[in-house]
Amino acid sequence: MENLSRRRALTLGVALGLAGAAAPVPAWASAGPAAGTAGTGALTEAGAGAAAGPGPEWIWDDAADPLMARMIEGGHVPAINRAWESWVNNNDPIPGGLPSDFAAYLTQVNRLPSWADQTKLARAADFNRRRDTYLFMLYGLGSGIMSTVIPREAKSVYWSAGGADMQDRAAKTFTFGYDLSELGAFKPTGQFVVTANKTRVVHAAVRHLLPQSPHWKAVADESIPISAADILVTFHSLGTYVHQKLLEWRIPYPAADQEAFLHMWQVAVHLLGVPYEHIPKTWAEALAQSRQVLTPVLSPSTEGIRLAEDLLGLTAQVDLGVTRGFLNEFVRYVLSDQVGDWLGLRRDYAAAALVRTAWPAFILFREGLSPVMPSTFYMFDQFIRALAMLFLNKGSSGTTTPITIPTGNRPA
DSSP, X not given: OOOHHHHHTSOHHHHTTOTTSOOOOOOOSOSSOOOSOSSTTOOSOOOTTOOOOSOGGGOOOTTHHHHHHHHHHTTOHHHHHHHGGGXXXXXXXXXXXXXXXXXXXXXXXXXXXTTOOHHHHHHHHHHHHHTHHHHHHIIIIIIHHHGGGSHHHHHHHHHBGGGGOHHHHHHHHHHHHHHHHSTTTTSTTOSHHHHHHHHHHHHHHHHHXXXXXXXXXXXXXXXXXXXXXXXXXXXXXXXXXXXXXXXXXXXXXXXXXXXXXXXXXXXXXXXXXXXGGGSOSSHHHHHHHHHHHTGGGOOOOHHHHHHHHHHHHHHHXXXXXXXXXXXXXXXXXXXXXXXXXXXXXXXXXXXHHHHHHHHHHHHHHHTTSOSOOOTXXXXXXXXXXXXXXXXXXXXXXXXXXXXXXXXXXXOO
């Protein structure tokens, strides 16, 4: 595995996925004083005045990366996957049968940061419950498809082991979103802290494995995937994007809900290994950061086009009672016609007119702002319920979808 000095030898342009493009200086660091650790390897809580470390484009995961390289090279992954199947709830004990250094790592990280605010997290959980109608739509058909036009993310997903079975990978992604959105996500009986730590370990495994793939190396503009910067870009395609859409759709969204929703994502991103000082502290910071580091990199790729087709095909497996043309046009509505054109989504102008006129009316009726039920209410309602079932069933069943550590990459 390449050491940290090799990683820092990457050019800034390559690290940000902007090689060959004139781009603004990234606004990664918070405008406020650093309140977190300088790197993901430091597992202690930071105090006031902590020194700022390297930018997130230079940060991977100093704690998990070398650990997972040892676990993979030592042949321990199958035993770990078996041992942690029963490790589900946040208050579950660290399972037995794990290598001692791996168990010690999980013991250190399987906790909330000291700055987590349980009052805000509880309000965020209630907000997720009250706004699940829109969250399911935006996460599923907005963020999910947007990920396919983030080239670094699309290429990493496609050429990793998970890219070969998108239904299974989608089920794991739904597990992450579902566990984050459940009412008790961060409570001892919830599951998100464990899910986030499993995901962090999988990221570390992918960082070790993907650089060994000649297929990924042939198309990638980075030497090691999933930097802290990449995770922040993904956050903007999820949390920041949803925040913007809720405001754009004029859905009642009081300041306390906005603050709680942001805090939920701050804790989630931190649990994935991003140092606190690089996580936006306000939505204004998040929006400014998103405009600098997400919007400029959106573009099509061969891998992304294939993944989008796989994802939309997966959605079509559920009996939505709508045509593929409706799906294509809803994606265009929540992302843009440009994204739809990049992905080759066939136009259906009748469906486009329906979405652009009926969806706003559906929102007004849902929010009690209009007494007139749109004639398309039932269709939209069933459509949302079908998408929700992908989350609630975690892709396949009512039980937790196992998150497993890969031992290889996508075959040729």
